[in-house]
Amino acid sequence: MILEAPGRPLRLVERAVPEPGPGDLLLRVRACGVCRTDVHVRDGEVRGRLPIVLGHQIVATVEGGGAETATAAGTRVGVPWLGWTCGECRFCLEDRENLCLRARFTGLDIDGGFAEWTVADERFCFPLPEGYDDLDVAPLLCAGLIGHRALRMTGAAQRLGLYGFGAAAHIMAQTARHEGRRVFAFTRADDVAAQRFALELGCEWAGDALAPGPEPLDAAIIFAPAGELVPAALRALDRGGVVVCAGIHMSDIPAFPYDILWEERSVRSVANLTRADGRDFLELAPRAGVRTSVTTFALEQAEDALDAIRAGGLEGAAVLVP
Numbered sequence: 001m002i003l004e005a006p007g008r009p010l011r012l013v014e015r016a017v018p019e020p021g022p023g024d025l026l027l028r029v030r031a032c033g034v035c036r037t038d039v040h041v042r043d044g045e046v047r048g049r050l051p052i053v054l055g056h057q058i059v060a061t062v063e064g065g066g067a068e069t070a071t072a073a074g075t076r077v078g079v080p081w082l083g084w085t086c087g088e089c090r091f092c093l094e095d096r097e098n099l100c101l102r103a104r105f106t107g108l109d110i111d112g113g114f115a116e117w118t119v120a121d122e123r124f125c126f127p128l129p130e131g132y133d134d135l136d137v138a139p140l141l142c143a144g145l146i147g148h149r150a151l152r153m154t155g156a157a158q159r160l161g162l163y164g165f166g167a168a169a170h171i172m173a174q175t176a177r178h179e180g181r182r183v184f185a186f187t188r189a190d191d192v193a194a195q196r197f198a199l200e201l202g203c204e205w206a207g208d209a210l211a212p213g214p215e216p217l218d219a220a221i222i223f224a225p226a227g228e229l230v231p232a233a234l235r236a237l238d239r240g241g242v243v244v245c246a247g248i249h250m251s252d253i254p255a256f257p258y259d260i261l262w263e264e265r266s267v268r269s270v271a272n273l274t275r276a277d278g279r280d281f282l283e284l285a286p287r288a289g290v291r292t293s294v295t296t297f298a299l300e301q302a303e304d305a306l307d308a309i310r311a312g313g314l315e316g317a318a319v320l321v322p
């Protein structure tokens with residue numbers, strides 16, 4: 001399924017099986033999670049190479065490899081958003097490869113997993129935990145990883161607000177509870193289904209994102225791409241709290257009074273992932289007993305999956321199955 005121009009529907013095309021270059025694995029895709037970032041690229045809010053195959057939560061079987069690869073055929077691996085880094089820039093040398101100046105991203109600069117076959121740099125592929133089938137493990141590869149990095153940015157915050165209860169939040173609620181935090185889910189006021197789902201996953205309260213919660217928060221993570229949530233979350237914070245914006249794109253943030261930032265509240269974003277984030281989280285998820293809730297779509301229904309994410313209302317994550 002290829003994107004030829006932003007704003008245009010993905011198109012099913014027949015291509016030859018790709019050739020792995022040196023260091024690349026040849027992968028048969030078993031499942032690929034669909035992320036809100038895929039929606040932003042499809043709609044042109046985030047722009048990369050064209051034409052491009054979207055999809056950066058790839059669960060695949062190794063079918064071969066180029067020169068200098070060591071992974072055995074038949075191994076199951078996961079391919080995340082971070083597809084390649086230079087290893088030489090200031091950020092790479094400071095263990096912040098998520099900010100690499102020349103980074104290339106899967107499904108943006110490198111063809112991704114909305115396909116039957118793909119290739120990926122072996123150094124950026126992860127071994128996947130046992131105990132998850134292909135569908136259930138796919139959303140861990142971005143929703144899980146980025147959520148995990150966002151959660152780390154909240155330090156030891158006890159009272160955590162999750163804004164937008166989709167794929168990432170449904171995973172993060174579970175790891176946050178595992179760490180003994182108290183979790184509050186903020187959704188659209190009338191989204192009763194999402195609120196009920198959040199309560200089932202261990203959140204102690206769920207309600208309207210545009211009003212403060214039942215008590216002040218130590219941190220808020222915003223997964224929804226709606227800028228008006230930033231001042232709303234600031235208003236819900238206790239002094240010293242942080243708002244972490246976890247998405248790659250957000251609508252403009254409306255002006256707000258300095259009062260709601262005062263007392264050492266802060267707003268920050270989280271960008272991409274490092275390979276260390278990936279290893280940490282894929283080790284933590286089974287230990288924390290994370291379960292995912294997925295809705296599957298056939299590969300050729302990729303547009304339906306993107307529509308479902310754009311509209312909201314999916315319970316958990318969307319996953320394409322070739």
Ligand SMILES: [Zn+2]
Pocket residue numbers: 085086087088089090091092097099100101102103
């Ligand atoms: Zn770099």
Ligand SMILES: [Zn+2]
Pocket residue numbers: 035036037038056081142143
């Ligand atoms: Zn993603």
